[in-house]
Amino acid sequence: MFGEGIIKGLAETARNFAGSYVNKDRLVTVQYPEKRLPQKEAARNFPFLVYDGGDWQKGLRCVACQICEKECPPQCIYIVKDTTKKPDFTGKPQFQPKVFNIDISVCMSCQICVEVCPFDAIKMDVEYELSSGGRFGDLLLQKNQLAKSNEYYQKIHPSEAAEVDGRLAAEKAKAEAKAKAAAEAKARAAAAPKPAVTSPKPAPAPSKPVPAMPKAAAPAAPKPRPVAPASTPTPALAK
C-alpha cells in the first residue's frame, strides 16, 4: 500500500513517545553531550595507527610500505618514507614513516586501508567528536595525532584485537622457531669433523678413437684409344 512505511514509522515513534513516560527502555534518545550511548564494537569512523610498547615513535607497527596510500579510494593518505631504518620497540631496525597524514575531511571511512595493511598497523577508530573550526589544517591528522596504543585498540575492538594479537604472537613464535632451527643447523655443520683426505680426481675418460678417413679412390686409367684399321691397298690400274 502506498505510504504504508511512513505510517508504520510514525506509529513506532508515537509508541516510543507515549511509552517513554512509563517504560525506561522506550527512551531511545539520550541527552548528548551530557550523556553518551556506549559504542558498538563494530562502530568505525576514521583510521588510526597502532603502536606497541610505551613509546609511540618507536612502537609504530607501520613500516611505510605505502600500500594503504595507493589503495585509498579518495587518496586522502599521504606518506613519506624515512630513508634510514630505526630500531623499533624491540630494537629491530625497520623503516618507519617520516610523514603519515590522513585528511579526515576527505576520508569516507571505507576501511580499505585497514584491509590491505599487511602489518595490522592501521585500524578504524570509533572517535567521532572531531569537529573543528579550522576547515582544512585541523582536519589533516598528523602521525602523532593518529598514533594510538594497542591497549586502546583492545579497548575499543576487544574481539578483533584479541584475534590480531593471537595471530601476531603465533607468527612471531613461528619465526623465532625457524631462526633457532637455522642457527642450530649452522652450529652442527660448523662442529662436524672435516674429511682428512680429499678424494682423488677421477681419471679422464678415454677419448674415442677418431675413425680413419677413407682414402680417395685412385683415378681410373685412361681407356686405350681404338687403333684405326690398316687401309686396304688400292689395286693398280691396268695399263
Ligand code: SF4
Ligand atoms: S599503515 Fe600498513 S599499509 Fe599503510 S604504510 Fe603502514 S604498514 Fe603499509
Ligand code: SF4
Ligand atoms: S578509511 Fe578509506 S577513505 Fe579513509 S583513509 Fe582508509 S582507505 Fe582512505
